[in-house]
Amino acid sequence: MRGRRGPFITLEGGEGSGKSVQVEALGQLLAEAGQPALLTREPAGTDLGRFLWSLFQSGEGREPIAMTPVAELFLFEAARAQHVEDAVRPALEEGRVVLCERFTDSTLAYQGYGRGLSLDYIRAANHMASGGLAPDLTLLLDVPPEVGLSRAGNRSGGRDDRIGQEDAEFHSRVREGFLALARREPERFFVVDATKPADEVTQRCWEQVRRLLDRL
Ligand code: TMP
Helix, strand or coil, X not given: CCCCCCCEEEEECCCCCCHHXXXXXXXXXXXXXXXXXXXXXXXXXXXXXXXXXXXXXXECCECCCCCCHHHHHXXXXXXXXXXXXXXXXXXHHCCCCEEEECCHHHHHHHHHHHCCCCHHHHHHHHHHHHCCCCCXXXXXXXXXXXXXXXXXXHHHCCCCECCCCCCHHHHHXXXXXXXXXXXXXXXXXXXXXXXXXXXHHHHHHHHHHHHHHHHC
């Protein structure tokens, strides 16, 4: 596969699963190995994505904006279309590694399993927004929602967005959704127990990244 685009690696998982910490740690290891990577995220990886994400936030006296599940889906897809075009694809075409926090699987887990939209419908929207781009490896950081939500709450003083404020049942469906996606594509997914210490999680993820780099 040499000579083709760079390796595309995504990190997925619920709130407080430690994705940002792991992206930083893996980015550091890749740089030390002479493969500086693009570290990026959805939905907030572009100016448009940050603006769209601000529509999900209330707080500071701002009323939450009403949004149907379908409207929510298309905001994430709009953020993705811009992000793939402006950031992800150019880096991959230069042959760089891309480490991306959340991608199409988050939409299947949150808007599909969480909100109840049809998975086929979401797959079609994902395909359109990403131009058919699919990750080579997806690291799923799995934590029970009660652990993740308390970590995320401690970090940010409570989430003031329409997803972070959903109840425990929603977040359980999202977790089960991610695990179902992983079972469906075991060659692409690697599931890590993210309740373990961060260093241990990094080691397990790094083994998979190295294996992918050796394979490509
Ligand atoms: P985060 O940057 O803290 O992970 O916040 C992004 C939130 O957006 C998180 O709650 C997951 C949610 N999300 C979706 O619901 N669908 C998506 O397609 C993406 C990319 C994120």
